[in-house]
Amino acid sequence: MAGRCRTSKGALLALRAAQSFASRSCPRSATAAAPAPAPPEQPLADPAQPLPASSSGARHQQPPAPLPPPPAVDFADAQEAFRSKSSGELARGLLVLGLCSLEPLVDFSRKLLGQWLFEKLMKLTFYGQFVAGEDQEAIKPLIRRYSACGVGSVLDYSVEEDLTTEEAEKKELDSCTSAFEKETEQREKRYSVHRKFGDRRDGVISARTYFYADEAKCDRHMDTFLRCIEASGGSSEDGFSAIKLTALGRPQFLLQFSEVLVKWRRFFHQLAAEQGKVGLAALETKLEVEKLQEALAKLGVATKAESQHWFTGEKLGVSGTVDLLDWNSLIDSRTEISKLLLTPNIKTGQLEPLLSHFTEEEERQMKRMLQRMDVLAKKAVETGVRLMVDAEQTYFQPAISRLTLEMQRKFNQERASVFNTYQCYLKDAYDTVTVDVELSRREAWHFGAKLVRGAYMEQERSRAAEVGYEDPINPTYQATSEMYHRCLDYILEEIRHSRKANVMVASHNKDTVKFTLRRMADLGIHPSENKIYFGQLLGMCDQITFPLGQAGYPVYKYVPYGPVNEVLPYLSRRAQENQGFMARAKEEQDLLWMELKRRLFAGTLLSTPALS
Ligand SMILES: Cc1cc2nc3c(=O)[nH]c(=O)nc-3n(C[C@H](O)[C@H](O)[C@H](O)COP(=O)(O)OP(=O)(O)OC[C@H]3O[C@@H](n4cnc5c(N)ncnc54)[C@H](O)[C@@H]3O)c2cc1C
Numbered sequence: 001m002a003g004r005c006r007t008s009k010g011a012l013l014a015l016r017a018a019q020s021f022a023s024r025s026c027p028r029s030a031t032a033a034a035p036a037p038a039p040p041e042q043p044l045a046d047p048a049q050p051l052p053a054s055s056s057g058a059r060h061q062q063p064p065a066p067l068p069p070p071p072a073v074d075f076a077d078a079q080e081a082f083r084s085k086s087s088g089e090l091a092r093g094l095l096v097l098g099l100c101s102l103e104p105l106v107d108f109s110r111k112l113l114g115q116w117l118f119e120k121l122m123k124l125t126f127y128g129q130f131v132a133g134e135d136q137e138a139i140k141p142l143i144r145r146y147s148a149c150g151v152g153s154v155l156d157y158s159v160e161e162d163l164t165t166e167e168a169e170k171k172e173l174d175s176c177t178s179a180f181e182k183e184t185e186q187r188e189k190r191y192s193v194h195r196k197f198g199d200r201r202d203g204v205i206s207a208r209t210y211f212y213a214d215e216a217k218c219d220r221h222m223d224t225f226l227r228c229i230e231a232s233g234g235s236s237e238d239g240f241s242a243i244k245l246t247a248l249g250r251p252q253f254l255l256q257f258s259e260v261l262v263k264w265r266r267f268f269h270q271l272a273a274e275q276g277k278v279g280l281a282a283l284e285t286k287l288e289v290e291k292l293q294e295a296l297a298k299l300g301v302a303t304k305a306e307s308q309h310w311f312t313g314e315k316l317g318v319s320g321t322v323d324l325l326d327w328n329s330l331i332d333s334r335t336e337i338s339k340l341l342l343t344p345n346i347k348t349g350q351l352e353p354l355l356s357h358f359t360e361e362e363e364r365q366m367k368r369m370l371q372r373m374d375v376l377a378k379k380a381v382e383t384g385v386r387l388m389v390d391a392e393q394t395y396f397q398p399a400i401s402r403l404t405l406e407m408q409r410k411f412n413q414e415r416a417s418v419f420n421t422y423q424c425y426l427k428d429a430y431d432t433v434t435v436d437v438e439l440s441r442r443e444a445w446h447f448g449a450k451l452v453r454g455a456y457m458e459q460e461r462s463r464a465a466e467v468g469y470e471d472p473i474n475p476t477y478q479a480t481s482e483m484y485h486r487c488l489d490y491i492l493e494e495i496r497h498s499r500k501a502n503v504m505v506a507s508h509n510k511d512t513v514k515f516t517l518r519r520m521a522d523l524g525i526h527p528s529e530n531k532i533y534f535g536q537l538l539g540m541c542d543q544i545t546f547p548l549g550q551a552g553y554p555v556y557k558y559v560p561y562g563p564v565n566e567v568l569p570y571l572s573r574r575a576q577e578n579q580g581f582m583a584r585a586k587e588e589q590d591l592l593w594m595e596l597k598r599r600l601f602a603g604t605l606l607s608t609p610a611l612s
Contacts, residue, residue: 067526073517073551075510078595080550081543084149087596087605089128094592096129096539097585123564126571130539131158132561136231139561143235145609150549151557154240154388154535155232157224158560158567165199174212190469191259191395197463210247215368221247222372226379233383238530240419240556242388243376245400249369252362257399260331268327271295282431283438286321325439370403377407381417386448388504391421393456394472405436409445416448416502424484425454425473433487437494437501447501450535451488453480453509485515492516495531496523504556506535508584513544517553527553541584543591 074080082090132139143153210221225243232239245254272278272285274295293307302310310330311322380387389404391397404420411417422433433449440447457473464471474480484507494501505516513534520532534555536545548555560567599605 067528069521070527070553071551073547073553075513075543075547076591077547078543078591079598081546081591082595083546084145084151084609085542086609087599090592090596092125092128093539094589094596096125097589097592099125100585119565119568122568122571127564127567130537130560130571131564131567132538132559134563135561136227136234139231139559140235143559146549146557147236149546150552151545151555152236152239153232153559154242154556155228155235156242156558156560157228158562158570165202187256188259188263188469189467190464191255191262193255194463194467196466197459202459210244212246212250215365218248218250218368218372222375225376229376229379229383229385229387232385237384238386240386240388241380242390242558244390244392245369245373245403246392246396248372248376250362250365251396253366253369254396254399257402258395258397261328261398261402264328264331265324268324282324282435286323287327289320289322292322324435325442328435373403373407377411377418381411386417386419388419388450389421391423391452391454394426394460397423401432401436405439408440408448409443412440412446412448414446416446419448419450419502419504421450421452421506422487423452423454424487425457425480426483427472427474429483430486430490434490437491440501441494441498445500447491447494449491449502450504450506451484451491452506453484481509481512484512488512488516489519492519492523492525492532495525499529499531502531502533504533504535506558508536508541508544510544513548527551530554541588543588 085093132142139155146153212218225241225247229241232241268287269285271292272280272287275287275291277285277287289311293302293304293311296302296307297304301307311326377387379385387407389400389407392400401420404418407418408416408420420436422429426432436449437447454473460473461471474483488503488505491501491503495503505512507513516532516534520527525531532554534545534548534553535558536555537558538560545555545557560570596605599607
């Protein structure tokens with residue numbers, strides 16, 4: 001098999017490459033046990049809190065003045081919600097929301113009107129409502145206008161190729177299968193590509209989708225993201241920029257690496273079950289080293305003498321147990337225990353290599369992807385912009401999340417410059433959040449998270465049903481909301497204790513926003529501490545965004561931008577919003593009417609928006 005790199009160890013190399021980008025290693029600061037969160041780094045705004053006895057002279061200083069309580073937020077105040085908008089923009093908002101509710105009209109309008117008329121209609125309506133402008137320059141007025149109302153921006157370059165379903169499927173099939181796999185049937189079904197689900201845009205409304213063509217195209221995406229980061233840096237002091245990792249490389253690598261990570265975690269839980277540790281939370285599941293070594297020897301994975309070496313030293317097993325974080329750290333080239341990377345197949349009981357083979361060309365592609373991520377994160381740090389890595393489908397997400405975590409280890413030493421995204425519709429969201437927070441605690445870097453419910457539900461569910469694996473999504477909307485609030489509460493507690501964590505509550509759900517405000521008050525986290533942010537998409541739920549901004553809460557709009565024709569494919573899908581959105585849109589429509597009527601009677605219908 002000429003030209004093929006049989007000895008390369010795909011995903012392990014990925015991690016090795018990711019880690020080699022790190023300029024310094026991250027020491028494990030604590031023992032393997034998950035301790036109670038560290039005490040606060042800086043005093044809370046609580047005058048009753050005693051000063052530290054060791055701070056000489058501090059006893060004679062006045063305690064810091066308490067921060068004034070944040071003003072109440074009124075989400076029914078139409079005047080406040082739309083103060084940044086002209087009456088024309090309000091009328092357009094009403095029209096667009098109205099059009100969204102007419103599903104058949106949207107479905108058939110392209111055919112009915114013809115391409116030319118359809119595009120004209122889209123430009124006048126949806127583009128103006130959901131997209132900020134064609135390029136970095138064109139979007140500046142909107143960013144300034146929002147900023148004057150206390151609303152920041154997460155710039156999101158939103159072009160999408162206008163591919164037919166067949167074209168999308170072909171690209172996906174070509175880019176998700178390695179040369180090695182074309183000859184063998186190695187990957188689990190969940191992490192293999194399936195023609196029926198090759199068009200990843202299906203059933204996804206508000207997220208745009210990238211398909212791999214070649215490395216040059218990924219470089220162009222990187223350049224675009226770089227310009228987007230520069231624009232964020234140039235337009236505000238504390239901006240964000242959003243990126244998607246599927247734009248930066250061949251998705252085959254994300255699939256393979258995801259499979260490795262998931263199999264490895266599954267092996268941990270299998271070993272835990274053998275020790276009678278079932279049904280515990282991820283961080284509470286701890287393997288006794290003695291028994292673990294025996295089990296590994298019995299399975300033929302490693303002799304006791306070999307595994308002795310893995311679970312000693314400052315890295316592992318300090319407390320005599322191994323938890324999931326210790327276990328995960330074994331997928332790490334620095335330990336050089338490649339034999340460990342065999343896992344038993346649950347069905348057959350046979351040992352299988354955890355890693356897939358990459359050709360030299362595939363290996364180069366993988367390294368280029370990591371380099372692109374690194375270039376973007378460096379640029380973000382240089383320009384003072386925070387980089388938000390979007391979450392995508394579950395068959396890519398474990399790899400996306402792990403690679404983002406590697407960037408956080410490197411770039412979040414001083415502040416949270418890189419943010420990961422957690423989808424709370426996933427059954428394992430709480431475990432993922434708690435494990436990552438714990439890692440940031442042990443290694444003393446700044447945790448940064450965006451919490452969302454998740455955008456790919458329908459696609460995920462039908463893929464799981466059709467391909468034949470467990471549905472990764474919570475069974476009900478209620479369960480997703482509970483998961484969201486549970487994950488959020490965990491991070492809020494972490495912020496209370498260390499002030500090192502940061503979270504963006506990315507949701508249009510008023511109850512979730514109210515829940516956050518209540519918990520912030522309970523926990524004594526003031527909005528001016530700039531630790532908890534809120535995020536909504538441009539053109540949606542201004543009645544949540546603007547009152548929050550006016551009350552002094554850090555709040556951001558995801559601001560898509562890009563040339564009209566290139567954003568249209570994404571917008572056409574936006575025009576087919578789902579029923580959940582429409583229920584909320586009714587409330588927004590009522591508020592828009594209320595404000596238009598108020599302006600009419602006040603004689604200010606034609607005035608320009610007041611922004612002070
Ligand atoms: C600023 C911002 C950034 C975002 N970034 C991302 C991202 O990176 N990745 C991503 O995937 N999404 C992202 N989203 C989209 C997000 O995940 C949601 O799809 C969207 O915001 C709707 O959720 P909600 O909380 O706003 O509203 P809600 O109406 O309260 O929630 C709707 C959501 O609940 C969940 N849900 C609905 N019905 C059920 C059910 N029967 N069972 C289980 N769960 C159910 C689904 O996730 C659905 O989207 C982002 C959203 C915002 C506002």
